[in-house]
Amino acid sequence: xxxxHREIQELESSVLEIVDKIDQLQYEELxxxxxxxxxxxxxxxxxxxxxxxxxxxxxxxxxxxxAGILKKMNRLKVEASQWLLKQGTIQExxxxxxxxxxxxxxxxxxxx
Numbered sequence: 001x002x003x004x005h006r007e008i009q010e011l012e013s014s015v016l017e018i019v020d021k022i023d024q025l026q027y028e029e030l031x032x033x034x035x036x037x038x039x040x041x042x043x044x045x046x047x048x049x050x051x052x053x054x055x056x057x058x059x060x061x062x063x064x065x066x067a068g069i070l071k072k073m074n075r076l077k078v079e080a081s082q083w084l085l086k087q088g089t090i091q092e093x094x095x096x097x098x099x100x101x102x103x104x105x106x107x108x109x110x111x112x
Contacts, residue, residue, distance in 0.1 A: 003043075003047075004044060004047045004050070004051065004055065005055070007040050007043050007044050008044060008055055008058055008059065010040055011037065011040040011041070011044070011059075011062060012058065012062055014033060014036055014037060014040070015037070015062050015065050015069075018030075018033050018065075018069065019065050019068060019069070022068060022069070022072050025072060027076055027080075030069075030072065030073060030076065033069075044059070
């Protein structure tokens with residue numbers, strides 16, 4: 001039981017820390033958080049049948065923060081998408097500007 005309580009406390013502190021700095025989060029921090037959260041939740045779920053009512057309530061309260069975290073994840077996803085699109089456009093423009101042609105070729109204009 002003590003292990004479950006420690007896992008829930010660690011989950012709570014991780015969630016509250018992330019929520020506290022949600023606006024300044026970088027992608028890497030969010031990935032580390034989700035990995036840690038997944039590990040903690042998996043460990044807690046192994047003992048879901050022996051959780052006290054208080055522990056279940058604490059987990060429900062922590063679940064309320066999921067919407068804000070998901071919103072941040074989606075914002076980062078959109079930013080990454082826009083960056084990739086921008087990079088694609090830049091690459092297309094660069095390719096068009098640097099079109100391959102033979103620099104010593106000649107063109108002839110005909111007068112009709």
